[in-house]
Amino acid sequence: MGSVTTLAILRGIAGLASLATVMGLLARWSWLCELASHFCVQYVWILSLSGIALLILRQVPEGLFAISMALLNLLAITPLHRRAPTRKAARTYRALMANVLSGNQAHDKVHRLLRETQPDVVVLVEINERWLEALQPLTDTYTFTNHVLLPGGFGIVLLSRVPVERTQIVRLRATGLPLLVVGLMLQDQRVTIIGTHPVAPTNPFRTKHRNQHLADLAEFVLVQNRPTMVLGDLNTTSWSPGFQHLMRRARLRDSRVGFGVQPSWPSMAPSPLRIPIDHCLVSHHIIVHQRRIGPHIGSDHYPIIVDFSVL
Incomplete structure (x- = not known):
């Protein structure tokens, strides 16, 4: 040449x-x-x-x-x-979030992941009837489960091994998609865990739909008045205006801060070509001690694992 x-x-x-x-x-x-x-x-x-x-x-x-x-x-x-300052806490908990992919048949990989990582709280998205059946053996360990099923890959399940105070399914006003909301007792404090999964921005209409989902989510988080964690495939990275509005309006922090970009999608691409669209966002009452990407589970997303404490 x-x-x-x-x-x-x-x-x-x-x-x-x-x-x-x-x-x-x-x-x-x-x-x-x-x-x-x-x-x-x-x-x-x-x-x-x-x-x-x-x-x-x-x-x-x-x-x-x-x-x-x-x-x-x-x-x-x-x-x-930028490494965030660390603070000591009485106890550390672990949260895991994964988009399992509705058509994924590798249920055993998800079982193995949960056995090996032992998370206290689990949010899985793209859940369908087949996945619910496959997760049934986990109810011995995760004594609380709640789920919402929707067509099109918008089902969500939340599993918890810690005491549950309340649970609700909130349908967002503008989009109709759900927030799966659970109140947990962690370190004698009431903590809100929210699982969610907006649409992918594959055209202008769906981009507007996703941004409205994030805006409505921000308003819901804002009125919680307690430590709050949002877990989900948000179909956006940290650099989009919709995501940044969510963070500012809801006064949340990205659990990635101090731990790097940690790209999670698409799993079939090498790390330099992936982007970070799977998120754990926390209010200022929650301290993140560690955040990492989990192993491949047969999905087009990698799971995320977050160790945290409540102040």
Whole structure:
């Protein structure tokens, strides 16, 4: 390949990644721009490597521009890597969330995961009748279970091994999709756990639908007046306007902070190509001690595992 062709390819790659970066900044005003906002990590790698290559080829202006755009994306990622101050607590609990994929037949992998990790609270989404039947043996360990079944992959189940104070299924006003809400007693405190799964933003209508789901979720969290944890496949990353509105309005914190991006979807892609759409969000009364991605369970999502305490 000639140097002219190589240079043209590098310029094209850097130009497209730069354009996508700018589109991501305009996510509030366009569905396509909103989709572009989810790939900050990938843009960092693409722009950094193409920028360095352009500098090596003595294309200084283009190389510096590509690297500056990489740094712009890096600014969005950096907060997730800042270690939050740790505080001691009397007891640590574990929560696990997974999108199990409705058609996934690897029920034994989920059983094994729960046996090995021993979570106190479990939220599983994309649950159907087959999955409910497969989870039945776990009721000896998880003495409380509640679920809501909906077509289209929107079923949710919550399992708990700790005392339950209350349970309810809340249908969101604008979207009709459910929040599975459970009140638990943790360290003699009432804690609200919310499981949820909005639609994927595959077109402008569904993007609006998902954003309204997140906005209604924020209003529900805001009136809880107790430590609250949201667990679910939110079909958005930390960098979308809808997600950021949820965090600000509901005064929640991303459990990723201090532990990195931890991309969870799609599971068939290598880690650098995945994006983080599976979430654990907490109110300021909840301290996250550890957060990690679990093993592959046959789904297109990886599970997330969070160790936490209640102040």
